Amino acid sequence: MLDLSWSFLAMAGPAVIFAGMSKGGFGGGAGFVASLILAVLVGPGIALGIMLPLLMLMDLATMRAYWRRWNTGAALLLILGALPGLALGGWLYRVASPDVFRLLIGIIALAFVAWQGARSAGLVRIAERPMPAWAGALAGAFAGFTSFVSHAGGPPVAIYLLSRRLSKTEFQATTVLVFWIINAVKFPPYAYLGLFTAETMKADLILAPFALFGVWLGVIAHRHVPERAFFAITYVLLTLTGLKLIWDALT
16 A cells, blocks of 8 residues: 655655756756655555656646747657657566666666766767767657656657757747657556556656745746756756666666
């Protein structure tokens, strides 16, 4: 049974606010920190079931602020590419044990931190020219898979969009549109796999105000808060929770 105690709320509430801030103002790439924290608290399957409706709520709340400010061509390419990745993620969920997902989610978290660190250090450079269409479709496929198994599709999308040298707001708006559709496509297979229960829905009702508050903060922070400060906290949280999940999976 899912324990919706004050201790759960004390951990899950701030995590969901942080996810909302990422969705609302920083491209959504760090939003899956909430999924990781919930996976530590309640297990990966329940965490996925709790987070998807909250992410969809965040998507709707964020869409208004960035309406029609996206790059339609890039968004369409990523969305179409994501479909086979989503299918692969659904198949893996049916055949794999929870520990496989703990391990995958933990590795994805550490890989995200490593990629961002290498990029900041100049070890990884974003392409000076826009990536070709096949690279965008491949990025979409990776995003679809990682989004299905851990709500962590942001990094592949970011790599492709950064190569296109979009403005800060166009980048954010395109990310919002892509994951609004990807998350909507994920909903039926999640329901089929039994990831939604009465308890996860109750958790969503409790956490919904935190999600909306986080989005509101994120939209404001998009204009006023340096990304460096926000992501510094993100990297610490992702590293700690990623290591915890890997430890739990292996032991």
